[in-house]
Amino acid sequence: MGEKMLMKGNEAIGEAAIRAGCHFYFGYPITPQTELTAYMAKKLLKMKNAAFVQAESELAAISMVYGAAATGVRSMTSSSSPGISLKQEGISYIACAELPCVIVNMQRGGPGLGSIQPGQADYFQATKGGGHGDYHLIVLAPSSVQELVDLTMDAFDLADKYTNPAMILGDGLIGQMMEAVEFKERKKIDLPDKEGWILTGCKGREKNYIVPFNLDPYEMEKLNLKIQEKYNKLKEKEVRCETVNLDNADLIIVAYGIVARIAKTVINNAKKVGINIGLIRPITLFPFPEKIIAETSEKVNKFLVVEMSMGQMLEDVKLAVNGKAEVNFYGRVGGVIPTQSEILTEIKKYLK
Amino acid sequence: MKKVFESPKSLTKDPFTYCPGCHHGIAHRLVAEALDEFGVREKTIGVCPVGCSVFAYVFFNCDMICAAHGRAPAVATGIKRAKPDSIVFTYQGDGDLASIGTAEIVHTANRGENITVIFINNAIYGMTGGQMAPTTLVGQVTQTSPYGRDPKTMGYPIKVAEMLSTLKGVAYISRVALSKPAYILKAKKAIRKAFQTQIEGKGFSLVEVLSTCPTNWGLSPIEANKWLEENMIPYYPLGEFKTPEEVS
Numbered sequence: 001m002g003e004k005m006l007m008k009g010n011e012a013i014g015e016a017a018i019r020a021g022c023h024f025y026f027g028y029p030i031t032p033q034t035e036l037t038a039y040m041a042k043k044l045l046k047m048k049n050a051a052f053v054q055a056e057s058e059l060a061a062i063s064m065v066y067g068a069a070a071t072g073v074r075s076m077t078s079s080s081s082p083g084i085s086l087k088q089e090g091i092s093y094i095a096c097a098e099l100p101c102v103i104v105n106m107q108r109g110g111p112g113l114g115s116i117q118p119g120q121a122d123y124f125q126a127t128k129g130g131g132h133g134d135y136h137l138i139v140l141a142p143s144s145v146q147e148l149v150d151l152t153m154d155a156f157d158l159a160d161k162y163t164n165p166a167m168i169l170g171d172g173l174i175g176q177m178m179e180a181v182e183f184k185e186r187k188k189i190d191l192p193d194k195e196g197w198i199l200t201g202c203k204g205r206e207k208n209y210i211v212p213f214n215l216d217p218y219e220m221e222k223l224n225l226k227i228q229e230k231y232n233k234l235k236e237k238e239v240r241c242e243t244v245n246l247d248n249a250d251l252i253i254v255a256y257g258i259v260a261r262i263a264k265t266v267i268n269n270a271k272k273v274g275i276n277i278g279l280i281r282p283i284t285l286f287p288f289p290e291k292i293i294a295e296t297s298e299k300v301n302k303f304l305v306v307e308m309s310m311g312q313m314l315e316d317v318k319l320a321v322n323g324k325a326e327v328n329f330y331g332r333v334g335g336v337i338p339t340q341s342e343i344l345t346e347i348k349k350y351l352k
Numbered sequence: 353m354k355k356v357f358e359s360p361k362s363l364t365k366d367p368f369t370y371c372p373g374c375h376h377g378i379a380h381r382l383v384a385e386a387l388d389e390f391g392v393r394e395k396t397i398g399v400c401p402v403g404c405s406v407f408a409y410v411f412f413n414c415d416m417i418c419a420a421h422g423r424a425p426a427v428a429t430g431i432k433r434a435k436p437d438s439i440v441f442t443y444q445g446d447g448d449l450a451s452i453g454t455a456e457i458v459h460t461a462n463r464g465e466n467i468t469v470i471f472i473n474n475a476i477y478g479m480t481g482g483q484m485a486p487t488t489l490v491g492q493v494t495q496t497s498p499y500g501r502d503p504k505t506m507g508y509p510i511k512v513a514e515m516l517s518t519l520k521g522v523a524y525i526s527r528v529a530l531s532k533p534a535y536i537l538k539a540k541k542a543i544r545k546a547f548q549t550q551i552e553g554k555g556f557s558l559v560e561v562l563s564t565c566p567t568n569w570g571l572s573p574i575e576a577n578k579w580l581e582e583n584m585i586p587y588y589p590l591g592e593f594k595t596p597e598e599v600s
Contacts, residue, residue: 024434051433055426056459063423063456067399067430070417071438075430093420199415199431201395201438209409209416 002183009145010175013104013168014039016152017076019183022102023050024075026064028057030083031116032172033106037078058083062090069099070210072198074156078104080172081122082113091165092131096212098227100159102152104168106175109335117335118172120257123312126169127286134224136231138166138238139285141256145179153186158238160191162230169285171308173258173337234287241289242281249278250351251302254293254317256282259306265340275351293320302350303327306343360384362393364413373573375530375563376404376472380411383441383470386544387414390551396439397431399424401448404478408443422453425460428467439550441468447477450486450510457516464521464555468546471512474563475584482568486510489583509587513560517593523555526592529562529585531577554596562588
């Protein structure tokens with residue numbers, strides 16, 4: 001058993017990353033995730049064989065991650081919405097070069113400079129690629145500080161396993177929240193050997209090179225097909241979600257992150273007034289838990305997707321439901337957090 | 353019989369694909385010779401840019417990575433911080449380093465990152481077919497300055513070596529040319545000094561290499577060398593701008 005500590009979400013990610021062996025962090029300050037950058041500075045600058053660099057920009061920070069990841073070390077960057085937009089160039093390169101790394105997005109209200117309050121409006125950007133070209137990140141959506149810790153550690157393992165960038169898609173609320181967390185002992189898992197591709201100098205071997213391009217379109221198509229294969233494997237093997245009260249539910253809420261946490265209160269309060277609500281909470285947003293949603297839509301004919309966006313995950317839920325049930329939506333944006341009473345009022349509209 | 357001249361080990365056997373008269377081949381060779389002479393090929397990681405020399409990864413016989421346009425110094429920073437014992441260099445053109453990558457080169461230099469930058473200044477964008485670069489001379493005709501570079505709306509050519517020399521974190525900076533053998537010998541010395549600076553852990557080093565682009569200048573290779581000497585060198589004076597005492 002590890003020790004229990006009271007930690008702020010953003011700092012808990014930092015501690016989890018370091019314990020997962022990530023000793024190379026490159027970042028740029030932005031609210032509401034700066035505590036993570038500061039935490040990494042405080043810890044890594046005192047460590048040996050470690051580096052913390054406050055980059056000149058998000059573009060530079062993600063490129064530093066690209067360089068560090070190419071040498072085989074675990075590395076990370078973090079930001080919030082507008083900063084994540086800037087990182088898209090590097091993320092696309094890293095995905096194409098098939099390098100493992102972790103990117104944290106503590107989302108805030110958008111678009112533009114938006115607000116500094118929590119948001120979930122970067123769902124499309126996170127799950128559909130974000131930058132140019134056909135690629136996906138492994139996207140993990142924590143809904144508690146404990147889960148931030150666990151998923152951060154998982155993110156490094158998944159990134160290494162699939163040689164693909166992974167993203168922790170949180171929101172400003174979860175980053176700022178303080179909760180008790182435990183850093184559990186983790187089982188050693190078998191991860192692929194990096195020796196074949198890392199850049200460490202070519203002593204005793206042929207040179208290695210990492211180039212995220214190929215001017216021969218047929219070769220470039222091959223590379224695309226190869227990374228798609230990886231995404232298919234992710235869909236097959238790594239889908240995670242939490243379900244609550246799916247049997248006999250009158251309506252299913254689909255929500256992730258902090259909104260799912262609010263939805264759980266809705267379920268309890270609804271029960272008191274005789275309404276039976278279920279919850280599907282995707283933990284992996286890519287790969288998306290479409291199968292469980294599809295299966296549930298055979299049994300329950302009303303869905304309500306709740307997001308801090310104007311309806312982004314909604315599209316994936318609709319695709320999974322595929323017309324078999326009614327899919328409704330409730331969203332608040334710009335940094336506004338939906339309350340449990342608003343959600344319950346909304347539910348009542350559909351259960352008349 | 354004693355072999356007096358051969359291909360450096362730090363170059364592959366692949367023939368250069370650069371245009372006739374282009375100086376990339378000479379610059380590649382000088383870098384490769386320096387890596388050979390210091391015996392560091394097997395611990396070197398090179399970062400190639402976006403532009404004509406994106407293909408440098410083919411020609412250098414050491415570990416290589418291709419950065420996004422302008423970001424080579426940031427990628428090099430990530431590599432060097434993760435592997436401080438390796439020798440890390442970037443090889444960048446003028447559009448890459450002095451336009452889209454200005455922030456990266458300035459801050460990498462300012463942090464005094466212990467890397468070496470080979471900066472090829474040929475006053476034009478080569479790969480995309482001859483557009484104005486930040487280092488294009490006043491009055492110089494390019495696809496995007498078809499009436500000549502007009503400083504009133506297009507600004508003046510940036511003197512990278514001079515600009516970066518003002519930064520305290522920088523250890524070694526010089527500007528060289530490759531248009532005649534005497535210059536090439538000096539360029540070789542400068543490139544050696546730059547790598548020596550890094551090997552000795554003295555900090556950031558950069559060599560600005562004035563180069564030709566006969567194809568996009570619309571000149572023959574010989575005319576291009578002449579144009580470089582008559583037009584570029586007067587504006588971009590050759591020499592050392594900063595040296596750590598022990599290296600000079």
